[in-house]
Amino acid sequence: xxxxxxxxxxxxxxxxxxxxxxxxxxSRAISKKExxxxxxxxxxxxxxxxxxxxxxxxxxxxxxxxxxEKGYRFYVDHMLLPFHLSEKDQKLISAVFDYEYVDFEQVVxxxxxxxxDLTNYTSIILGPEVFEARLKQLQIIQLSKTSAVAIxxxxxxxxxxxxxxxxAEISGSDLEKLVNILNEKFYNIPIIQLHSRMQVEIGNILxxxxxxxxxxxxxxxxxxxSQQPDNYYMSGMTNMLLQPEFNDVEKVHxxxxxxxxxxxxxxxxxxxEQGLKISIGQENKIDEMQDLSLIKATYSLSGEQLGTIxxxxxxxxxxxxxxxxxxxxxNQMSKTFTDW
Amino acid sequence: xxxxxxxxxxxxxxxxxxxxxxxxxxSRAISKKExxxxxxxxxxxxxxxxxxxxxxxxxxxxxxxxxxEKGYRFYVDHMLLPFHLSEKDQKLISAVFDYEYVDFEQVVxxxxxxxxDLTNYTSIILGPEVFEARLKQLQIIQLSKTSAVAIxxxxxxxxxxxxxxxxAEISGSDLEKLVNILNEKFYNIPIIQLHSRMQVEIGNILxxxxxxxxxxxxxxxxxxxSQQPDNYYMSGMTNMLLQPEFNDVEKVHxxxxxxxxxxxxxxxxxxxEQGLKISIGQENKIDEMQDLSLIKATYSLSGEQLGTIxxxxxxxxxxxxxxxxxxxxxNQMSKTFTDW
DNA sequence: ATTAGCACTCGAAAGAGAAGAGTGCTAACA
DNA sequence: TGTTAGCACTCTTCTCTTTCGAGTGCTAAT
Numbered sequence: 001x002x003x004x005x006x007x008x009x010x011x012x013x014x015x016x017x018x019x020x021x022x023x024x025x026x027s028r029a030i031s032k033k034e035x036x037x038x039x040x041x042x043x044x045x046x047x048x049x050x051x052x053x054x055x056x057x058x059x060x061x062x063x064x065x066x067x068x069e070k071g072y073r074f075y076v077d078h079m080l081l082p083f084h085l086s087e088k089d090q091k092l093i094s095a096v097f098d099y100e101y102v103d104f105e106q107v108v109x110x111x112x113x114x115x116x117d118l119t120n121y122t123s124i125i126l127g128p129e130v131f132e133a134r135l136k137q138l139q140i141i142q143l144s145k146t147s148a149v150a151i152x153x154x155x156x157x158x159x160x161x162x163x164x165x166x167x168a169e170i171s172g173s174d175l176e177k178l179v180n181i182l183n184e185k186f187y188n189i190p191i192i193q194l195h196s197r198m199q200v201e202i203g204n205i206l207x208x209x210x211x212x213x214x215x216x217x218x219x220x221x222x223x224x225x226s227q228q229p230d231n232y233y234m235s236g237m238t239n240m241l242l243q244p245e246f247n248d249v250e251k252v253h254x255x256x257x258x259x260x261x262x263x264x265x266x267x268x269x270x271x272x273e274q275g276l277k278i279s280i281g282q283e284n285k286i287d288e289m290q291d292l293s294l295i296k297a298t299y300s301l302s303g304e305q306l307g308t309i310x311x312x313x314x315x316x317x318x319x320x321x322x323x324x325x326x327x328x329x330x331n332q333m334s335k336t337f338t339d340w
Numbered sequence: 341x342x343x344x345x346x347x348x349x350x351x352x353x354x355x356x357x358x359x360x361x362x363x364x365x366x367s368r369a370i371s372k373k374e375x376x377x378x379x380x381x382x383x384x385x386x387x388x389x390x391x392x393x394x395x396x397x398x399x400x401x402x403x404x405x406x407x408x409e410k411g412y413r414f415y416v417d418h419m420l421l422p423f424h425l426s427e428k429d430q431k432l433i434s435a436v437f438d439y440e441y442v443d444f445e446q447v448v449x450x451x452x453x454x455x456x457d458l459t460n461y462t463s464i465i466l467g468p469e470v471f472e473a474r475l476k477q478l479q480i481i482q483l484s485k486t487s488a489v490a491i492x493x494x495x496x497x498x499x500x501x502x503x504x505x506x507x508a509e510i511s512g513s514d515l516e517k518l519v520n521i522l523n524e525k526f527y528n529i530p531i532i533q534l535h536s537r538m539q540v541e542i543g544n545i546l547x548x549x550x551x552x553x554x555x556x557x558x559x560x561x562x563x564x565x566s567q568q569p570d571n572y573y574m575s576g577m578t579n580m581l582l583q584p585e586f587n588d589v590e591k592v593h594x595x596x597x598x599x600x601x602x603x604x605x606x607x608x609x610x611x612x613e614q615g616l617k618i619s620i621g622q623e624n625k626i627d628e629m630q631d632l633s634l635i636k637a638t639y640s641l642s643g644e645q646l647g648t649i650x651x652x653x654x655x656x657x658x659x660x661x662x663x664x665x666x667x668x669x670x671n672q673m674s675k676t677f678t679d680w
Numbered sequence: 681a682t683t684a685g686c687a688c689t690c691g692a693a694a695g696a697g698a699a700g701a702g703t704g705c706t707a708a709c710a
Numbered sequence: 711t712g713t714t715a716g717c718a719c720t721c722t723t724c725t726c727t728t729t730c731g732a733g734t735g736c737t738a739a740t
Contacts, residue, residue: 681740682739682740683738683739683740684737684738684739684740685736685737685738685739686735686736686737687734687735687736687737688733688734688735688736689732689733689734689735690731690732690733690734691730691731691732692729692730692731692732693728693729693730694727694728694729694730695726695727695728695729696725696726696727696728697724697725697726697727698723698724698725698726699722699723699724699725700721700722700723700724701720701721701722701723702719702720702721702722703718703719703720703721704717704718704719704720705716705717705718705719706715706716706717706718707714707715707716708713708714708715708716709712709713709714709715710711710712710713710714
């Protein structure tokens with residue numbers, strides 16, 4: 001069953017209007033729209049058909065129509081017009097990349113903010129995946145007899161650091177030796193392999209130099225990897241409060257309880273495929289996200305996928321503008337990172 | 341005008357009950373309370389007096405009473421009983437300090453979380469002030485021809501880092517020299533002085549070694565200080581949604597709009613005096629905080645004030661438990677930091 | 681000084697009615 | 711045959727009452 005062009009037109013008008021107003025749309029309102037030359041009665045017939053096909057819904061038996069999830073899906077798949085971003089939008093986005101002293105974190109932080117500001121939705125970005133980077137330098141700086149900072153720098157400029165107390169069994173000079181050997185031996189290996197190779201490859205070598213090798217390794221490892229790196233950035237959570245569909249504290253709370261579960265969101269965002277993906281309502285598979293849409297796009301460095309940038313808002317989202325914004329932003333991010 | 345002991349008792353019961361129930365308290369309910377042996381009529385008379393004195397309010401002409409801000413203030417100043425924390429609370433708090441690998445950030449992060457979890461209010465902590473620390477080591481690690489990471493480590497184990505692009509006019513070896521000289525010259529000076537002394541003291545010395553000194557200094561400085569250090573930690577914002585007084589999206593939004601203004605909150609929290617301070621409703625001087633109470637306490641390292649730990653919730657707060665929790669936590673923080 | 685009694689006030693909840701937006705269906709029309 | 715006018719019907723929303731109960735303030739009795 002394929003839709004007639006008139007049905008398409010009416011569907012489009014209803015979705016566009018509903019995205020604007022958040023109110024059910026009636027036949028009379030549609031017939032008065034520019035570009036529509038049918039009477040309300042005709043439109044009512046078409047709406048009834050569209051409803052039967054599953055693209056529209058009613059809130060009650062004599063209400064106007066609102067888009068169903070299937071309607072949104074169709075809209076997103078087949079009716080998304082290329083949106084022309086305003087000068088202002090474009091400027092605000094490029095401003096993110098205009099700074100002299102920049103690093104990944106700063107750019108990502110600014111990106112997530114500009115995205116939530118421009119859309120009035122909640123924006124989330126997964127930062128560059130540290131473990132894909134390679135070891136540039138490892139360092140231990142002793143602060144006192146019993147405490148030190150371990151610092152790890154990757155070839156992509158990411159820095160991880162952690163303070164720790166030096167156990168009595170390990171001397172400062174032993175730690176230093178350990179670090180020297182690790183730096184020499186493991187320069188430029190992927191961080192993700194560091195853990196396993198630390199155990200396997202150098203235990204023997206070190207035994208001759210250092211007492212308590214295992215303890216020292218354990219400590220060093222604990223210091224560096226005890227916490228997952230914070231590459232999760234979110235902005236505009238309160239924007240949810242502005243959406244009329246969430247004008248009830250109950251709903252807000254249920255949504256926030258999901259958004260706050262960082263692990264869950266990371267799982268949700270971690271992109272499988274390159275490119276842009278839209279999940280509408282129940283497509284998200286999570287009860288609390290039934291009324292939400294998630295739009296995510298990947299960004300990359302020299303073609304290699306680096307992270308995900310995403311937007312969370314009501315199903316009634318301004319998809320066409322939002323998609324343009326995300327595309328522009330993710331492309332700019334990719335470009336900037338690759339240029340460095 | 342001093343309150344009679346019966347008035348005190350009634351005031352206490354009303355505030356305690358209201359903190360529990362969030363409902364206006366009537367005379368009959370009070371007279372049935374254990375420890376009260378007066379008839380409702382007697383209590384009504386006392387309540388009328390307490391209202392005239394400004395300690396109580398009515399929500400409408402025939403409602404029960406609720407505490408006024410003056411009532412809360414009196415309660416907090418004169419009626420706060422030492423609260424015996426449950427085993428569970430105490431355990432959860434000490435668990436924060438029980439880890440093997442710890443640094444400031446981790447402890448602060450965990451503290452802010454445990455505090456909001458235990459209270460169901462919003463918790464904020466100002467982390468240790470970096471600029472009071474001293475320079476332990478400065479380092480530049482070159483990542484490529486045109487990019488590098490600058491890392492600054494303080495004697496307190498704080499690490500600041502920033503990536504930057506190396507301008508064409510400056511050679512890598514010059515940067516290295518610069519860092520060496522800075523390390524030698526400025527070891528152990530307070531970070532806060534680093535900026536000015538960099539300008540004044542070593543410009544001359546460096547001129548002979550390095551071309552483009554000023555540019556290099558400018559870059560290094562920009563890299564290290566371009567961003568304020570993130571020593572602001574917050575947790576439990578969504579807890580506000582659980583409070584019956586904020587069951588209206590409007591109110592939540594106005595509160596969140598304030599909480600999100602990091603600068604403003606930092607100003608509000610930065611403690612002038614050592615110790616614990618409670619600000620109730622209008623005492624906060626901020627319109628949007630009329631319905632909120634703020635409790636803040638300082639923590640310190642060897643007696644030297646280090647930061648602030650605070651709790652934000654409705655005026656109807658469980659002051660006595662909350663004060664005990666904050667005191668315990670801030671003391672533990674001070675103790676832990678001093679022990680290191 | 682305390683308390684019982686009582687009239688009164690106000691909010692919350694429930695119900696009734698009117699208005700209005702919108703539908704579905706039927707029959708007329710081009 | 712596709713389109714439209716007309717009309718009965720449905721359902722929400724708003725407003726107006728009514729009722730109920732909790733709680734007060736005041737007066738008079740203890």
